Amino acid sequence: MSRILATAISEFRIAFRNRWVSIATGMMVLFALVLAAAGSAPTGDVGVDRLSVTVASLTSLAVYLVPLLALLMSFDAVAGEVERGTLPLLLTYPVSRLQILLGKLLAHLAILALAVTLGYGAAALVAVWSDPAAVQGLGSLWRLIWTSVLLGATFLGAGYALSALARRPSGAAGLAIALWLVAVVLYDLALLALIVTDGGGAFTTRALPVALLANPADAFRVFNLSAAEAVAAAGGIGGAAGAIPLWQSAASLFLWPLAAIGLAVAAFRKVTP
Secondary structure (H helix, E strand, O other), X not given: OHHHHHHHHHHHHHHHOOHHHHHHHHHXXXXXXXXXXXXXXXXXHHOOOHHHHHHHHHHHHHHHHHHHHHHHHHOOOOHHHHHHOOHHHHHHOOOOHHHHHHHHHHHHHHXXXXXXXXXXXXXXXXXXXXXXXXXXXXXXXXXXXXXXXHHHHXXXXXXXXXXXXXXXXXXXXXXXXXXXXXXXXXXXXXXXXXXXXXXXXXXXXXXHHXXXXXXXXXXXXXXXXXXXXXXXXXXXXXXXXXXXXXXXXXXXHHHHXXXXXXXXXXXXXXXXX
């Protein structure tokens, strides 16, 4: 455990100096504050507290920014070590490849948790300051924080796997961008096109719930918008997505990080110094 912590501390310092990580964290805080400031408009219409409205908006924000932040930290985790020639030296230490990867994961999760806590916390302060009744939504905010960390863990694991497979930071960066576009943007556009084409048929009623759970970003969105009635009302969730049992979206959220990290471990073991 001490070896994992030592690796984590070293990786934390390296990642914290990454300007792209700082930019993404700043964007998280800025957009969260903007959403919090604009979150009071619909509260009277839907009959929910301001923080629940803000959480519904933050959920959509997190779907885009959390995977991006995770991939920015992880795409060169292995490829960067190979290119700089530090991987052979790292492997001479009495530390296994699994411990190296877990140390990187622990450090990057700590930075991710710090970023989302700062962003969501700032939004929560604005919401509670302007509407004391917004404290009713603190449970939903806490749920959003830990599920954001799980979503980030999924894309961290995927980023490590891509980094190990690419072996070069430039190639890993390209693969990471492609993964983000497919998982976060193009996947939902494809589902939307299929729903429009299907016209409420078998795909919408049967295949769509499975397709939503098959994407960690969509499972994250469905879980957070369905877990609390106030957030569900503010988010306007319904149809096939609203019919997905909560335990299924929760199970998807927990299984995806395990699968991604397992894939990363397998890919890292095949990397030769």
